């Protein structure tokens with residue numbers, strides 16, 4: 001019998017699902033990029049994933065709990081919770097930024113790492129790691145220009161960012177004339193990486209919102225259908 | 226062989242509902258509401274609702290299975306509200322349903338919330354008569370529907386042009402200093418009031434409206450009239466008789482809803498009415514609808530309150546009907562939409 005872990009992440013514009021065995025070998029990995037269709041594309045992706053594993057082999061479900069845009073983020077977490085209920089196996093969460101950092105360390109071992117992803121409103125979800133991949137600070141929401149300024153001052157290492165965030169960070173560092181802060185860490189968005197992170201801190205399968213809900217005008221009073 | 230077991234998931238607004246039926250037999254109806262968290266905002270805050278659904282859905286799923294005496298492996302098909310509703314809220318239920326479908330290897334139906342509100346009565350009162358006029362009244366909708374062809378065809382006859390009936394209750398409650406959601410509070414306050422104390426306007430009853438908007442509603446004028454009435458009272462240094470205002474407002478809303486429902490029946494030669502949605506719990510609406518239907522020789526059906534407000538059983542009921550009539554399940558990539566016409570029962 002093989003031990004398989006299923007991983008799901010929807011913390012960025014990419015919906016990704018993967019099955020990985022206990023040795024870290026990827027059984028199947030699927031991803032689809034579309035910031036507004038997580039809940040549509042995840043159905044066929046999960047069906048394909050399920051078809052690629054033996055139910056009896058699956059011992060746990062892992063999900064990225066962000067931080068990330070909430071609406072999409074909840075799709076992956078809800079899916080993971082449901083699969084865990086259906087198959088009666090445990091579900092746990094992983095900080096999605098941990099996955100990003102691990103991917104960076106994979107390519108550039110031995111250096112401390114800072115990672116960031118898009119928090120909208122010109123802000124970033126940010127975290128800092130030592131060279132062994134242990135999270136030392138964050139995850140936090142920080143203004144993009146503040147993160148950029150840290151790099152300019154030399155008080156931070158280069159910040160490695162999830163796809164789509166480069167421009168945001170560039171604005172913060174533009175005045176320095178310093179060469180571009182990296183980078184596209186697309187690979188880090190995949191659930192397979194997260195599953196490989198089993199040595200990392202396990203969290204409950206609950207979103208890392210990091211912000212309080214906006215108490216906007218209630219819908220019952222503004223919207224009608 | 227016993228009929229298939231259908232599990233229904235509802236997360237379109239502020240109730241997390243899981244219902245389980247066997248055929249048209251109700252086995253479980255678990256509801257977790259986040260309404261208290263919205264009360265201080267005077268209405269449903271979408272992000273708060275979405276967060277609550279994610280917290281509540283797995284415990285509700287577990288409790289529903291316990292109530293029904295089944296495990297998830299016993300479920301034959303899933304149904305989930307795909308719209309209309311709050312997108313962020315709907316997505317929690319839809320993602321859950323798709324993952325359950327994939328994991329359990331069973332079909333899923335992405336269904337219409339409005340159609341569910343009509344069909345749910347079958348769990349309590351048996352198959353709907355054909356044809357039936359449906360009155361759907363809640364915080365989000367106020368519609369008159371013609372339900373035909375063994376409940377497979379739902380034709381909209383009319384709807385509110387502005388506020389939903391439940392929304393009108395919420396707004397008036399706020400003017401009266403009553404909590405959200407307003408409907409139950411107005412109902413309670415009205416008990417001690419005189420319904421004929423104040424004559425509030427009936428929307429769309431002016432000259433020509435009967436022809437142009439025979440089955441539509443308008444409640445925004447009512448709120449304005451109440452606000453003006455209260456302001457005048459206060460300017461004159463008089464107190465506001467909350468019970469009388471509540472009773473009179475309730476009278477105006479029930480009057481319009483029931484009058485249009487009965488005319489729709491008469492115009493279309495229909496002698497059965499079903500009322501659904503949270504506002505169907507209003508005592509005055511129920512009493513007036515009963516009296517007017519009796520007078521017109523119409524059979525009235527209203528599900529009990531826990532089947533009127535948003536719940537998972539209604540979604541399961543519609544799913545069960547779709548399965549029974551051989552409708553194909555939804556593709557696993559079916560969309561979730563804030564607006565879904567009532568004519569479309571499922572994807």
Ligand SMILES: [Zn+2]
Nearest residue numbers: 338363502535
């Ligand atoms: Zn409803």
